[in-house]
Each structure stands twice: as structure tokens, then as C-alpha cells.
Amino acid sequence: MKNLLHTPARLLMLSMLAAAPLFSACSDNDDPTPDEDNEQITTVTYTLTPTSGGAPVVVSYRDLDGDGGTAPVIGSLNLAPNTTYTGVVTLLDETKNPATDISAEVRAEADEHLLVFEPAPANLLTVTRTDRDQNNLELGLQTRVVTTGTTTGTLKITLRHQPGAKNGTFTPGSTDVEVVFPTTVR
Amino acid sequence: MRIQFPGCPEPTWLWLGLVLVLGMAGSWQPARAQAPAEACALSLSGRVADHESRADLPGATVVLLETQQATQTDNAGNFHFHLCPGLYHVRVTFVGYEPETTELRVERAVVRDFRLHPNAVMLRGANIRGERVTAPVSQPTATLSGQELQQTRGEALGEALQRIAGVTAIQTGPSIFKPMIHGLHSNRLAILNNGVRQEGQQWGQEHGPEIDPFSAARLTVVKGAASVRYGSDAIGGVVLVEPKPLRDSAGTGAELHLVGMSNNGMGAASGMLEGNLRRLPAFSWRVQGTARRAGTMRAPGYYLRNSGFSEHSFSAAAGWRTDGYGFDVFYSQFRTQLGILPAAEVGNPSDLLRAIARPRPLETGGFSYAINRAYQQVRHDLGRITGFVRTGSVGRLSATLSQQLDYRDEYDRNRPRNNNLAARNLPELSYTNRTSIAELLWEHRTWRNFTGSVGLAGTYQANRYAPGSRQFIPFYTSTIGGVFWIERWQKDKWLLEAGARLDRRDLQVRRGDRDANGAFFVDRSRFQYTTPAASLGATFDPTAHLALNLAAGLTQRAPAANERFSDGVHNAQYELGYDLVPGNGALVPETALNVGLTATWHNNPRLNGEITLYQTRIIDFIYQVPILPPVVTIRGALISRQYQQTNAMLRGVDLTGSYQLAPRWLLTAKGSVLRARDTRADEWQILMPADRAEVAVRYDVADRPGARLSQRFVQLGGSAVARQTRVPANYAARDYKNPPAGYALLGLQAGTMLHWGRLPLEVSVAGSNLLNHRYRDYLNRYRYFADEMGRNVTLRVRVPLAF
Numbered sequence: 001m002k003n004l005l006h007t008p009a010r011l012l013m014l015s016m017l018a019a020a021p022l023f024s025a026c027s028d029n030d031d032p033t034p035d036e037d038n039e040q041i042t043t044v045t046y047t048l049t050p051t052s053g054g055a056p057v058v059v060s061y062r063d064l065d066g067d068g069g070t071a072p073v074i075g076s077l078n079l080a081p082n083t084t085y086t087g088v089v090t091l092l093d094e095t096k097n098p099a100t101d102i103s104a105e106v107r108a109e110a111d112e113h114l115l116v117f118e119p120a121p122a123n124l125l126t127v128t129r130t131d132r133d134q135n136n137l138e139l140g141l142q143t144r145v146v147t148t149g150t151t152t153g154t155l156k157i158t159l160r161h162q163p164g165a166k167n168g169t170f171t172p173g174s175t176d177v178e179v180v181f182p183t184t185v186r
Numbered sequence: 187m188r189i190q191f192p193g194c195p196e197p198t199w200l201w202l203g204l205v206l207v208l209g210m211a212g213s214w215q216p217a218r219a220q221a222p223a224e225a226c227a228l229s230l231s232g233r234v235a236d237h238e239s240r241a242d243l244p245g246a247t248v249v250l251l252e253t254q255q256a257t258q259t260d261n262a263g264n265f266h267f268h269l270c271p272g273l274y275h276v277r278v279t280f281v282g283y284e285p286e287t288t289e290l291r292v293e294r295a296v297v298r299d300f301r302l303h304p305n306a307v308m309l310r311g312a313n314i315r316g317e318r319v320t321a322p323v324s325q326p327t328a329t330l331s332g333q334e335l336q337q338t339r340g341e342a343l344g345e346a347l348q349r350i351a352g353v354t355a356i357q358t359g360p361s362i363f364k365p366m367i368h369g370l371h372s373n374r375l376a377i378l379n380n381g382v383r384q385e386g387q388q389w390g391q392e393h394g395p396e397i398d399p400f401s402a403a404r405l406t407v408v409k410g411a412a413s414v415r416y417g418s419d420a421i422g423g424v425v426l427v428e429p430k431p432l433r434d435s436a437g438t439g440a441e442l443h444l445v446g447m448s449n450n451g452m453g454a455a456s457g458m459l460e461g462n463l464r465r466l467p468a469f470s471w472r473v474q475g476t477a478r479r480a481g482t483m484r485a486p487g488y489y490l491r492n493s494g495f496s497e498h499s500f501s502a503a504a505g506w507r508t509d510g511y512g513f514d515v516f517y518s519q520f521r522t523q524l525g526i527l528p529a530a531e532v533g534n535p536s537d538l539l540r541a542i543a544r545p546r547p548l549e550t551g552g553f554s555y556a557i558n559r560a561y562q563q564v565r566h567d568l569g570r571i572t573g574f575v576r577t578g579s580v581g582r583l584s585a586t587l588s589q590q591l592d593y594r595d596e597y598d599r600n601r602p603r604n605n606n607l608a609a610r611n612l613p614e615l616s617y618t619n620r621t622s623i624a625e626l627l628w629e630h631r632t633w634r635n636f637t638g639s640v641g642l643a644g645t646y647q648a649n650r651y652a653p654g655s656r657q658f659i660p661f662y663t664s665t666i667g668g669v670f671w672i673e674r675w676q677k678d679k680w681l682l683e684a685g686a687r688l689d690r691r692d693l694q695v696r697r698g699d700r701d702a703n704g705a706f707f708v709d710r711s712r713f714q715y716t717t718p719a720a721s722l723g724a725t726f727d728p729t730a731h732l733a734l735n736l737a738a739g740l741t742q743r744a745p746a747a748n749e750r751f752s753d754g755v756h757n758a759q760y761e762l763g764y765d766l767v768p769g770n771g772a773l774v775p776e777t778a779l780n781v782g783l784t785a786t787w788h789n790n791p792r793l794n795g796e797i798t799l800y801q802t803r804i805i806d807f808i809y810q811v812p813i814l815p816p817v818v819t820i821r822g823a824l825i826s827r828q829y830q831q832t833n834a835m836l837r838g839v840d841l842t843g844s845y846q847l848a849p850r851w852l853l854t855a856k857g858s859v860l861r862a863r864d865t866r867a868d869e870w871q872i873l874m875p876a877d878r879a880e881v882a883v884r885y886d887v888a889d890r891p892g893a894r895l896s897q898r899f900v901q902l903g904g905s906a907v908a909r910q911t912r913v914p915a916n917y918a919a920r921d922y923k924n925p926p927a928g929y930a931l932l933g934l935q936a937g938t939m940l941h942w943g944r945l946p947l948e949v950s951v952a953g954s955n956l957l958n959h960r961y962r963d964y965l966n967r968y969r970y971f972a973d974e975m976g977r978n979v980t981l982r983v984r985v986p987l988a989f
Contacts, residue, residue, distance in 0.1 A: 028663045030650075030661070031696055031698075032651070032657065032660065032661050032696055032698035033653045033654070033698070034698065034706040035654060035655060035657060035698075036653075036654045037602075037607060037610075037612055037654030037655060038614065038654065038655060038656045039604060039607060040820075041820050042704065044820065063819065064700065064702065064704030065699070065700035065701060065702060065703075065704055066700060067754060067755050067817070067819040067820075067824075068753060068754070068760055068819070068826075069702075070701075071818060072819075074818075095700065095704050095706075100604075102603065105604055108603075109603055158536075163600060171548070174531075174532060174534065174537055174600070175532075175534035175537050175822070176534075177821065178534055178536060178820075178822035179820060179822075
């Protein structure tokens with residue numbers, strides 16, 4: 001073997017072999033941790049209180065495990081005909097403990113957000129945004145809802161995130177929430 | 187960069203330094219004079235001349251491929267070697283001539299003359315002494331080097347590779363090109379950067395290879411499976427990014443590249459400085475660095491907002507090389523920041539459909555170099571030590587150790603609403619991938635026409651995401667051990683090659699998840715696979731102008747972590763790994779069988795070319811398919827893409843040819859056609875390259891002796907890509923938009939060598955999409971939102987310097 005590997009080369013090879021474990025000499029036994037810095041919305045609640053008094057109607061969309069996995073729990077909205085309601089939208093991130101109130105963040109940055117309410121069919125109910133941002137553009141966390149005849153349909157609530165581009169219309173920005181509630185007026 | 191591996195911070199590099207010092211100390215003794223065995227004094231000599239004029243060619247390079255010995259012909263074109271008996275491959279190269287490789291049996295003194303054919307096609311890159319044969323010889327390969335490579339300077343790696351027939355890329359705007367060979371990409375392609383398998387984050391289609399193409403002197407593509415040598419991921423092929431070997435003649439040299447592009451204001455500068463010490467001829471070194479910066483790209487009629495990028499990279503290498511042994515160390519760092527088109531950064535399907543419905547993006551704006559959210563920030567570090575020992579009468583033993591760190595941060599379009607979080611400006615996705623690879627290779631000496639090598643390879647990889655960031659790919663560690671053996675038999679006009687490999691992979695996954703009540707838990711799983719690979723190849727050279735090659739291979743590839751466990755929303759699509767689909771078991775390895783036949787006509791005075799016919803059958807082909815019903819998320823109902831297994835059949839033809847129309851007029855053409863079927867569902871495969879062809883006419887202006895300009899050329903070319911009509915049935919349910927129409931583009935380029943004092947400057951100007959044609963390409967992920975780049979003029983200057 002003597003002339004198989006002459007000394008410098010042998011030393012080189014041996015030192016490289018000796019070095020091999022050092023390349024990976026750290027432990028990788030750590031576990032993933034919850035995504036605490038990841039702001040998400042798990043829950044949308046729409047609370048409708050009749051202006052004439054009475055018990056509020058509450059409907060919510062909840063997806064506690066986030067996107068995918070177990071399907072979200074989507075409630076149905078049951079309203080009385082010919083009634084006016086005061087509506088309040090609440091957004092929560094319930095993966096955090098305690099839950100983060102995203103609607104408070106939306107209110108704080110009202111000039112970057114717009115909630116859009118789209119009943120289908122259009123005569124299902126009328127939703128009017130009653131709150132405004134510092135630029136006097138509508139926001140939509142607070143609403144007035146008026147029902148007329150008995151119908152069934154859906155109500156789509158969209159939260160548009162429009163930093164630096166809000167102009168009162170739907171178009172600019174991107175969508176952070178888009179939930180659809182089955183709705184019955186009877 | 188946010189992540190540090192616990193217990194694994196910077197000291198890795200300290201260790202590397204220590205190892206280096208140890209290695210140097212170990213080898214810094216005067217090499218003992220090795221008495222050559224008497225048998226190893228056989229003379230091989232000859233003369234190199236021009237085939238037509240029979241004029242001597244002084245300065246031609248003659249290399250013995252087996253021993254790496256190299257010499258240059260003297261003033262009379264003569265060369266001379268002293269050799270052990272055996273079978274050798276002698277390669278003779280000279281600038282402006284077709285290289286020639288011949289097999290020689292040396293049993294007594296041999297005299298062999300070479301007559302080289304002038305290369306009218308192109309001036310190939312300066313040939314390199316001590317060139318290593320890295321690509322397998324019995325497989326179709328294509329190379330970009332010299333002037334051809336020079337014409338791609340300033341482009342991304344995946345963009346440059348598209349010059350080769352059969353190679354395309356999955357593109358994301360102007361900056362991200364993920365190479366695709368014969369319709370296969372990502373986990374089915376191995377990219378070797380300076381001999382080390384590039385290990386980044388292959389899971390995203392918008393993740394380009396983290397490599398500075400300026401560092402390469404040659405780009406080689408091996409078409410078809412090369413899994414025996416490069417590991418089971420090389421089902422589709424291999425890309426070899428090879429720098430120039432370290433300088434082996436005393437002196438200092440430098441090279442400077444400058445590139446400017448008109449369309450997006452891209453500027454690139456790359457410099458290289460290398461040297462070899464006269465006092466210490468075994469020691470060579472090189473440093474190299476590149477900066478590339480681009481602003482907003484312009485489609486015909488509007489700007490693509492936030493499409494700029496900024497890239498910085500450097501590398502350093504030092505080597506010690508003697509006849510008997512050698513080693514070198516290499517370190518490189520690549521950093522890039524890439525803007526993402528706002529229209530392409532959506533998390534909601536209605537937004538996506540609205541963006542797609544617009545003929546041009548909503549937000550266009552003007553020209554700017556600024557890169558705003560959304561953007562990607564990537565850094566890739568590579569360290570490598572490699573050494574070889576010529577084991578006297580037995581062969582050559584080499585070892586390579588490398589470590590790679592890949593950091594990928596992806597910033598969403600909007601910062602978090604929470605002011606405290608927003609102020610920290612954290613990336614929403616933040617991944618770190620660390621890979622250590624070791625390889626030991628023994629190449630035995632020629633024995634009865636047999637040459638071959640046996641190798642051991644090990645890979646350890648850990649993938650993590652930053653605490654607090656979003657999971658998409660889970661934590662995983664993957665350990666792979668492999669052993670391979672390749673033998674080659676060469677006699678007369680025949681070369682046969684056979685190889686086999688066995689890999690064992692251990693994949694441990696730790697995945698964070700939430701139960702139905704939102705409680706966080708960690709799901710641990712572990713998988714082990716043993717996968718074989720085998721290859722057979724035959725090359726037959728009936729004449730000096732024709733070569734035929736038949737290659738066949740079998741590869742089994744174990745599924746990667748992303749194919750099993752990806753989970754989350756990426757680009758408004760919900761992606762789910764196979765194992766997470768309720769009711770699915772574990773993904774099984776896929777098995778590929780491929781056959782390729784290549785015929786090459788070469789060194790003919792007029793017509794030269796190459797045709798490759800191939801077929802790849804993949805059983806249990808792992809691919810992504812949209813699944814109904816869509817997944818309902820708080821942002822609406824998202825198309826869900828899940829990994830599935832099917833059987834696939836890919837068949838295709840690549841054609842490259844040139845015809846010398848007249849002494850200074852050369853016509854070149856290339857084209858590729860691929861037909862990819864899902865044989866289980868009996869339909870076409872999705873996202874496969876459309877048929878394409880390219881034709882160019884080149885005129886080389888005659889040189890006048892002593893003139894300031896030489897090697898002048900003008901080239902007019904056209905390229906055409908057809909509409910991809912071979913797509914799955916019911917396409918509307920599979921994709922948001924039908925494949926775009928076909929297109930044809932016109933390009934013109936001109937170049938010259940400008941002798942400025944003693945400096946030979948290589949200058950060229952190239953215009954692409956000259957007619958400012960509006961088009962979209964099926965393989966560009968921006969095709970849903972925006973057109974491709976409009977007219978662009980690129981100026982390239984290369985300055986070689988010698989001190």
C-alpha cells in the first residue's frame with residue numbers, strides 16, 4: 001500500500017474524511033412552532049340587532065385550523081321580513097391565545113380597508129355602510145340592514161385591503177376575506 | 187435572514203477553515219520524487235495540422251483524457267508524451283477548429299498525426315488544459331461555451347440554457363427561469379454547480395436555480411436520465427455548470443464582462459481575477475464576482491410593475507495540484523432580490539379571475555429600479571473541498587465534501603395590519619435548507635479496454651422555516667446514502683457503457699398542524715426507501731463524420747418532502763401533498779424507463795447536425811392535479827392542487843443542424859417536439875412545452891490582416907413557438923386560462939473583436955423581439971396577467987486581461 005497513497009495525499013484524504021462529520025455536526029431534532037407572527041383571520045362574525053329591539057341575530061364563519069384541513073363551520077343567517085337591523089362585523093384570529101381582534105386593526109387602519117356586502121338576489125336585503133374612515137370614505141364594520149319581503153339567497157361579505165389606493169370602490173387592492181352566508185328572510 | 191440552526195451557527199465555516207489548514211499542512215511537504223516505472227516511458231508523439239491546407243498548427247492543445255496530462259504543440263505543430271502502456275483517449279483542440287478525440291492503444295512508442303477540420307460554425311471557447319470529462323460520454327449532451335455562451339451573458343441560467351434544443355424553462359416574469367429538459371423539471375433534474383449538486387428549495391415553480399451563470403465557462407446539458415452517476419433525481423437530465431479549471435500556467439489573468447439591456451435597464455458587471463505563482467506552480471487561485479440589477483420590464487405598451495431584480499454573487503477558489511495529487515477549496519455566495527408582479531400575488535380566487543380577465547395588469551406605472559413588496563429574497567452559500575490522489579498503478583481516487591445553505595424569504599404584498607408586526611417587516615415565508623454532501627470516487631485505470639469508476643455518495647439535508655412564519659413545507663431531514671459503479675468498454679469504433687446504483691433514503695418529517703379546534707400539534711413521520719438505478723449505453727462511430735448513440739436507463743425516485751407534505755396557499759391555489767389527502771396512503775417511488783437514440787453528423791464540410799429521439803415512461807409519475815370540489819377558505823373557494831400518481835409517457839425529438847450555404851454564410855436550425863401523455867387517464871399531460879423551431883443565417887466578414895476589427899459577424903434569426911394544443915380535456919377545470927396563441931419573434935445580432943491597443947475586446951449587440959410583438963408563453967407563470975418582454979437590445983463587452 002505504500003505507493004498507493006503517498007504521504008501528503010494520504011494526509012489530505014484522511015483529514016477530509018475526518019472532516020466529513022463536522023459538516024453536519026449539529027442536531028436537527030427541533031420541532032416546528034406555531035406561526036405566531038403570521039397574521040390570519042379564522043373567524044368572521046356578523047351580529048345583527050333589530051333596531052326595534054329584540055334578540056340579536058348572530059352568524060359566523062369559523063375555520064379554526066386555518067386553510068385546508070377540517071372544513072370551516074359556516075352558519076346561516078335567518079332574518080325577519082320588513083325589519084331594520086344594526087350590523088356589526090367582527091374579525092378574529094382564534095389561532096392566537098388570547099384571540100387577536102382583527103376588526104380592531106381594521107378600524108385602526110380604516111383608510112386602507114373596505115367591507116363590501118353583496119346580497120344575492122339583490123332584493124334579498126339592503127346593506128348600507130354607516131361608518132367612515134378619516135378620509136370620509138365608507139368602511140363597513142358598522143352597517144344598517146333592511147329586509148323587505150320573504151326570500152332566500154346568500155350574503156357575500158368581502159374585506160378589501162387597499163393600502164394607499166382606497167377610493168371608495170371595490171377595484172383597488174386585494175381580498176383578505178370573502179365569505180358567503182346562506183340567508184333566509186321569513 | 188432570520189434562522190439559525192440551533193447548535194449550528196457560524197462554526198461550520200470555522201471547521202471548514204480548520205480542515206483546510208489541516209489539509210494544507212498535511213500536504214505542504216515536498217512531494218517525494220516519484221520514480222516512474224520503466225514501463226511508463228513509452229513515447230506518444232505526433233504532429234497537428236490543418237486538414238485542408240496541411241499547415242502546421244502550433245499551440246494546439248493535446249490532452250490525454252484518462253490521465254489529464256496535457257501539452258501544447260510546438261512551433262512545428264509537434265507534441266510529445268511519455269506514457270504507461272494502455273488505452274488512451276487523446277483529445278486535440280485548437281481555436282477555430284473542430285476538436286478531435288481519438289482512442290489510442292499504447293504498447294510501444296506511437297506516432298500519431300492529427301488533421302483538424304476548420305470550424306466554420308463558430309469559434310469555440312478557448313480550450314482548456316486539464317479539462318475534465320464530467321459528462322457521461324454515452325449519452326446525448328449539448329454544451330454552451332465560447333461565443334455561444336458569450337451571447338447569453340447577462341441572462342439567468344435557465345434562460346441561457348434554452349439555447350439548447352429540448353431545453354425550455356418554467357418562467358416567472360423576467361427574472362426566474364426554472365430549467366426543464368424534455369418536459370421534466372424541479373425534482374427530476376439535477377443541477378451540478380462546479381461539481382456539487384445544487385440543493386435549494388425545489389418545491390416552488392417560481393424558484394429558479396440559485397447560480398450565477400457568469401461563474402461558468404461552460405454549460406452542459408445531459409438529456410435523459412443520468413441517475414447512476416448523479417443520483418435518482420436526475421430522471422429528466424442534468425445541467426452541469428462548470429467554471430474554467432484553475433489556471434495552470436504561471437501568471438495572472440483577468441476577465442471583465444459588461445452587459446446592458448435596453449428594455450428593463452438591466453446592467454450586469456462581472457469580473458474574474460486568477461493566478462498561478464511562478465515560485466509555487468502547484469498553487470492556483472481565482473476570485474470572481476458579479477452584480478446584476480434590473481428595473482421594470484416593458485411589455486409592448488406598458489410596464490410590468492415591480493418586475494425589477496437585484497443580484498450579487500461572488501466566488502473564490504484556490505487549488506494545489508501536482509501530477510500525483512491535488513485538492514482545491516471553493517466558496518461561493520449568491521444573493522438575489524426579485525420583485526413579484528402585483529397582479530400575480532393574490533390569495534383570493536375572485537381577485538385572480540379579475541386579474542386574469544384584464545388585458546393588462548391594473549397597476550402598471552413607470553420605470554423604476556425599486557423593488558417593493560411582494561418580493562423574494564434568496565441567498566445561497568456553497569462551500570466545497572475536493573481532492574484527488576492518483577493511486578499509482580491502480581487509478582485515481584477523489585473525494586468531495588460540500589456544504590450548502592439556502593435561505594429563501596418570501597414577502598407578501600401587504601405587511602401585517604398589526605403595527606408591531608409590520609414594523610418588524612418579516613417575510614411571510616422564511617425557509618432555510620442546509621445540505622451536506624460527501625462523495626468518494628475511485629476511477630480505476632484502463633484494463634483490457636475497460637475504464638470505470640466506483641463511487642459512494644452521501645447527502646444529509648435539513649429543511650426548516652423560521653419560528654413564527656407560515657408553514658408550507660414542513661421541517662424535514664433527509665439522509666441519502668448511495669453506491670454506484672460505472673464501467674466503460676471501448677474498442678475500435680465501439681464504446682459500451684453500463685452502470686448501476688443503489689440509494690437508500692431516510693426521510694423524517696415534523697409537521698406543525700392544527701386540529702379542528704385550532705389546537706397546535708406536531709405530526710412526526712418517517713419513511714425509508716431503497717431505490718435502484720441502472721443504465722446501458724452504446725456509441726458507434728462508423729466513420730469520422732457520423733456517430734450513433736443508444737442509451738437506456740431505469741431509475742426509481744423516492745418522493746420528496748414537498749410531494750408528500752406541502753400544505754397551504756401559494757399563489758391563490760391551495761396545494762396539498764399526497765399523504766395529507768384523506769384516504770391516501772403514503773406516496774410510492776416513481777419508476778422511469780427511458781430510451782434515447784442520437785445520430786450526429788459532424789466535421790462535414792457543409793451539412794452537420796444532430797437528431798435525438800427519446801421516450802421516457804414513468805410509472806407512478808408524481809404530478810400536481812387540480813381537484814374538485816375547491817377548498818373553502820376565509821378568502822373564498824380556492825382551486826386545490828394535490829399531488830397524484832399516474833403513468834406518463836413522454837416521447838420527443840430534438841433536432842439541431844447547420845448548413846454552410848457559401849464560404850461565409852451559415853444557416854443553422856433547431857427544433858424540438860414533445861408528446862406527453864397521461865396513460866392512466868388517457869389524456870395529454872398538463873404544462874408541457876409546445877413545439878418550437880428556430881432558424882438563423884450568419885454571415886462572417888472576412889478578416890483583413892492588421893485591421894482593428896476582426897471576427898466580425900452578423901446573424902439574423904427567427905424563432906417560433908406553436909400554441910400548445912395537446913392539453914388535458916376539460917381544460918377550463920384544470921387551469922385558469924387556455925394556452926396562449928403561438929408566436930414568432932425576430933432577432934438580429936452583430937459582433938466583432940475590437941483590438942484596442944493590445945486588448946482584444948469582444949463586443950456584440952443583440953436585438954430580440956425586434957418587431958415589439960405582443961405575445962404570451964404557455965410556460966410563463968405571468969401569462970395569465972401580462973405579455974412577455976417587448977423589444978430589447980443587449981450590448982455585451984468582454985475584456986480579457988493578462989498581467
